[in-house]
Structure formats: structure tokens, C-alpha cells
Amino acid sequence: MPGTPLQDRVALITGASSGIGEAAAIQLAAGGASVVIAARRANRLEALRRRIEADGGTALAVPTDVTSRASVDTLARQTLERFDRIDMLINNAGVMPLSPIATRDVEAWDRMLDVNVRGLLYCIAAVLPGMLERRDGHIVNVGSLAGRRPFPGGTVYSATKFAVRAISAGLRLELSPEDHIRVTDIEPGVVATELTGHIPDESIRDQFHATWSERTPLAPDDVARAILFAVSQPWHVNVNEILIRPTEQGT
Ligand SMILES: NC(=O)c1ccc[n+]([C@@H]2O[C@H](COP(=O)([O-])OP(=O)(O)OC[C@H]3O[C@@H](n4cnc5c(N)ncnc54)[C@H](OP(=O)(O)O)[C@@H]3O)[C@@H](O)[C@H]2O)c1
Numbered sequence: 071m072p073g074t075p076l077q078d079r080v081a082l083i084t085g086a087s088s089g090i091g092e093a094a095a096i097q098l099a100a101g102g103a104s105v106v107i108a109a110r111r112a113n114r115l116e117a118l119r120r121r122i123e124a125d126g127g128t129a130l131a132v133p134t135d136v137t138s139r140a141s142v143d144t145l146a147r148q149t150l151e152r153f154d155r156i157d158m159l160i161n162n163a164g165v166m167p168l169s170p171i172a173t174r175d176v177e178a179w180d181r182m183l184d185v186n187v188r189g190l191l192y193c194i195a196a197v198l199p200g201m202l203e204r205r206d207g208h209i210v211n212v213g214s215l216a217g218r219r220p221f222p223g224g225t226v227y228s229a230t231k232f233a234v235r236a237i238s239a240g241l242r243l244e245l246s247p248e249d250h251i252r253v254t255d256i257e258p259g260v261v262a263t264e265l266t267g268h269i270p271d272e273s274i275r276d277q278f279h280a281t282w283s284e285r286t287p288l289a290p291d292d293v294a295r296a297i298l299f300a301v302s303q304p305w306h307v308n309v310n311e312i313l314i315r316p317t318e319q320g321t
Contacts, residue, residue, distance in 0.1 A: 074102025075302040080153045082106045082145070084136055084193055085163030087114035089263030090212060093290035094160050097298045099127030106149045106156075108134035109163065136163045136189030146196035155204070158301050159197045161190045162212040164230075168223040169271040178270065179226045186230035190237065198251075207251040208301050211238045212293075215259045215315065223274045231257075235311075242310065252308045254300040259315035260287040285318040 081098045085091035087109035099105045099122045107115050107122075107129055115131035122129040130152050134145045149156055165185045167178040194209060201207030216224055217231030238255035245251040260282060269275040293314065300309040 074100075076101040076103035079103045079157040079301075080106065080149070080155050081158040081160060081301070082108065082149055082156050082193075082197065083160040083162060084108045084134070084189070085212075086118065087111040089265065090258070090261060090290045090293045091160065091162040092118055093294035094162065094297045095129070096122065096125075097291070097294040098158075098160070098301070099129060100125070101298055101302065103158070104128040104130070104153055106130045106132060106145070106153070108132050108136075108145050110135050136192060137184040139192050139195075142189070142192040142196050145193075150200070156197045156200055157206070158208045158210065159193055160210045160212070160297060161193050162210075163189055164212065164265070165268065166224075166227050166265050168227060168269045168274050170223050170274075171225045173271070175270070182226050182230050186227075187233045187237075190234060194237075194241070201251050202245075202249055205250045206305070208254070209238075209241060209251065210254045210256060210297055210300060213238065213255045213257045215257050215313065217255070217257055218313070219321075223271065238311075242308070246308055250305065252305075254297075254309050255311045256293060256296060256300070257311060257313040258288055258293045259319045261290060261293055262287045263290055285316065287316050287319075288314060 081103040083091050083095045086095045086107035095105045095107050107118055112133040119129040119131040132145045132148050135141045169175045211234050213234040214231040216228040217235040220228035235255050238253050242253040266278050296312045
């Protein structure tokens with residue numbers, strides 16, 4: 071789309087089959103970027119691809135499991151075959167199967183580490199060579215308010231988001247000054263998405279829904295607009311962190 075801020079830019083968005091990732095894909099495509107949408111649910115990606123293209127945008131859907139290095143490498147290869155470059159990575163795929171630490175749900179701990187940390191790193195590894203070569207690029211990691219403070223039942227989830235914040239800060243130190251790769255950590259409070267529907271612990275899930283049925287959480291599009299803001303700045307402006315709480319969230 072001519073005259074739009076992200077014209078001729080290519081954005082790769084993980085976790086684009088729902089929630090924040092889906093909203094970010096729509097916002098960035100409307101901003102003129104060609105978007106590559108990745109997640110495991112192929113039917114949801116295909117519906118989003120059609121919606122973006124019907125609105126005049128350009129999108130490529132690549133079913134991907136970010137916990138598989140081979141799958142992520144295929145995602146990068148298919149992106150480069152179609153668009154020749156990756157200017158932005160929106161590293162958004164994440165899971166949050168909360169439970170009290172005493173229940174020792176080690177399988178859920180592994181899943182959070184695999185998707186939220188290992189998968190995020192695999193995606194960074196896949197996009198870095200081209201960004202380093204061009205000395206240009208933007209990595210947006212979707213962390214969380216939980217990356218600044220743990221909460222009961224969220225110890226391991228919070229640990230993964232502390233890791234995301236540390237990775238963002240380290241990338242910035244290593245890659246921004248010389249290589250001009252910008253890094254943004256997006257840190258939302260509560261957002262109305264499918265994420266909480268997958269909480270296996272019934273009491274945590276019920277407590278969460280009871281609190282937020284009375285209040286207004288963020289919408290995915292509220293976070294997508296923050297992502298659009300970060301990636302639309304001129305090259306010398308490195309938006310480091312954006313922390314966004316719903317107005318009705320105090321802590
Ligand atoms: N909702 C909140 O309150 C909140 C607050 C702060 C931060 N966040 C963060 O925001 C990000 C997006 O979450 P959301 O709230 O938008 O929830 P969501 O609607 O459940 O979206 C999560 C996305 O991650 C994808 N995903 C999960 N496992 C994957 C895997 N192995 N490979 C590829 N994609 C995978 C899911 O797609 P498939 O299932 O199709 O693979 C889905 O598209 C997460 O990193 C989350 O931690 C959310």
C-alpha cells in the first residue's frame with residue numbers, strides 16, 4: 071500500500087492464529103507491511119491470510135511449531151523464498167498453563183520454557199543472519215507485565231517472561247549500537263485472548279475470570295497498536311520497552 075509507514079517492509083509474526091499475534095498481523099498489514107503469519111493452527115492462519123488479502127494487504131501463511139528448530143528454519147526459508155528478506159520479527163507465540171508450584175506440573179513448566187523461551191530464541195536465530203548482513207532489522211519480543219513481577223500460580227510463566235526481558239536487553243546491547251538491529255520488549259498486563267482459557271488449574275482459571283468479568287481488560291488490538299508504534303519509528307529511534315496495563319489493573 072503506497073504511502074503507508076511500513077511500505078516494502080516484511081514482518082514475520084509468530085502466534086498469529088489468535089489474540090495479539092492476529093491483531094498485530096492485521097495492524098502491520100494495514101500499515102503496508104507484507105506479513106508472514108505463523109502458528110500451528112493452519113485453518114486459522116488461512117482465514118487470516120484471506121482476510122488480510124481481501125483488505126488489500128499481502129500475507130503468507132506458514133504453519134509452524136516454534137518449539138521445532140526444523141519448523142522455524144522452514145518458516146524462515148519459505149519467507150525468504152517469497153519476499154527475499156525479513157525486516158521485522160514479532161516474536162509473540164506463547165503459552166500460559168498456570169498452576170501452583172506445589173502441584174509440580176513439570177510437563178507444563180517444560181511447555182512454557184519450550185515455547186516462550188526456546189521457541190523465541192529459535193526465531194531470533196532464524197532471522198539474524200539477514201539482519202546482520204543488512205545492518206538493519208527490528209525484533210519485537212512479546213514479554214509480559216509478569217516479566218517484571220511474579221504472581222501466585224505464575225512462577226514459571228513469570229520466569230519465562232523475565233527471560234524474555236533479559237534476552238531483549240542483551241540483544242539490544244549486542245546488536246543495536248553497531249548492527250542497527252532494534253529490539254523492543256512489549257509488556258502487556260491482562261489482555262482478553264484465548265490464553266487464559268488454557269489454564270489447567272480450575273481454581274486459578276475461575277478466580278481470573280471472576281476478577282476480569284467485572285473489569286475491562288486490554289483488547290488484542292490495544293497491544294497491536296503499541297507494536298505498530300514501535301516498528302514505525304525512524305531507524306535511529308529504538309523503542310526499548312512498552313509496558314501497558316488495563317486502566318482497571320492496579321498491580
Ligand atoms: N493475554 C494476556 O493477558 C497476555 C499478557 C501478557 C503477555 N501475553 C503474551 O502475549 C503473547 C500472545 O498471547 P495471546 O494472549 O494473544 O494468547 P493466544 O490467543 O492464546 O495466542 C497465543 C499464540 O501462540 C501460538 N502458539 C502456541 N504454541 C505455539 C507453538 N508451539 N508454535 C507456534 N505457535 C504457538 C498460538 O497458536 P497455535 O495454537 O495455533 O499454535 C497462538 O497463536 C504470548 O507470548 C503471551 O505470553 C499475553
